[in-house]
Amino acid sequence: MALGISIYPEHARPEDTLAYLDRASAAGATRVFTCLLSAEADRATVEGEYRALSDAAHARGMAVTVDVAPSVFSRFGLAADDLSLFQAMHVDCLRLDEAFTGEQVAALTHNGAGLSVELNASVNDGLLPAVLANDPDRRRLQACHNFYPQPYCGLDLGFFEQVSQPFRDAHVPLAAFVGCTDHGAFGPWPLHEGLPTLECHRDLPLDLQVRHLQATGLVDDVLVSDCYPTDRELATVAALDPARVTLRPVLSEEDTDLELEILSGFPHQVRGDLSPYLFRSTMSRVAYAGRAFPAHDTRPLVEGDVVIVNESSARYAGELQIVRRSMPNDGTRNVVGHLGAGERLLLPCLTSWKHFGFLL
Structure with missing residues (x-):
């Protein structure tokens, strides 16, 4: 899964943009998203700013996607198949924020510029099947969700799953956005309350948003907006x-x-x-057979508790379990941690044979 960042050159000093590209590249980021929808300068200025951004990103091994819409083409006097401005910007990909027709999109993937x-x-909007019906160059077709600056406007999780699955089924690479929780952070618009794709991610720690998107299995890339x-x-x-x-529990004080x-x-x-009550990881009881697991923290269990079976149940001692719903504790289960409300978003992503782990 690739990591990407977002850059808005009209809202930042060039030196700050370059410094951020350096930091992100050092952290392994390979994608840059930027937005032409909010660019208000003339063509020559915009072309120069975005070409400098693209060249700097390429020098650091990062590909550049620019957000466009039919209004952008109109503003710069471009026909729907005229990509000369974007070639001059040296960008790698056009994100179509608003719909072109399926026929137009498929034709755009066959452009001679390699975009x-x-x-x-x-x-x-049903665009994906329409594009696929018009024989696109699949090597040049990908997808990305929106981000939502205004609180309460982000996508519903169930809807996100519904609209993402067709891209997964069609093997079209898909990305989504996560937002910073620092409300001093900025994007392309004058709002400072996060820019997530999913509304349930707003105000959650950045790494939790990423872990959740990874756990859904629906996206290929995650972009920090x-x-x-x-x-x-x-x-x-x-x-x-x-x-x-990957889950981050709050640990119990008595953990051994x-x-x-x-x-x-x-x-x-x-x-x-x-x-229906537990996710069970059983091989730890085999690996640690014969070791001491004294009882502690054997309170009644609630959703999100992380438990390890103690030596009161010799056959199962050392088995790790995650509680799915409230249940009594017969004294055989030590509560070693608990998943907070945000972390519990990941529990529906666990299923038979799913690999998982913990961040402590």
Whole structure:
């Protein structure tokens, strides 16, 4: 899964943009998103600014996508098939924020300039099948969701899943946005309350937003929409393993060193026969057979509790479980951590044989 960032040259000093490109590239980012919808300068100025941005990104191994719409083509006097401005900008991909026809989009993918074309995945407008019916160059076709600056306007999770699945089924690469929680961060519009794709992500930590998108299995790339995340945020996000669901519990104070080892160092996988009450990772009980697991924190269990079976149940001692719904504790399960409300967004992403792990 590729990591991307967003740059808005009309709202930032060139030196700040270059510094951010350096930081992001060092953290492993390979994509840059930028937006022509909010650019108000004349063609020569816009062309020069965006060419400088593209060249700087390319020098750091990053590809550049620019957000456009029919209004952008009109503003600069371009026909729907005239890509001369974007060639002069040295960008790599055009994101079509507003719909062209399926025939137009498919034709654009066959452009001689080598530009890729990115569909807006958030609008549920039936464009994807129309494009596919018109024989696009599949190598140059991709998709990306919107971001939503205004609170309460981001996508519903169920709707996000619904509209993303057709792109996954068609093997069209798909990206989505995550936003910074610092309300001093900025994007292309004069609002400062985050720029997530999903409304449930607004105000969640950046790494949690990324972990959730990874866990859905629906997106190929994640783009940070605001300027500027911190170095620590970028490093944390870059270090995530997209091949497993990663959870960050609040730990219990009585956890033993052995329990912490099972949480942090053991490769967990959901057992294939799902219980309505528990996600079970059973191989830790095999790896740690015969070790001491004294009882502690055996309170009644609620959704999001992370437990390890103690030695009161010798056959199962050392097994790690995540509680799916409230249930009594017969004294055999030590509560070693708990997942807060945000972290519990990831629980529906766990299923039979799914690999998962913990950040401590």
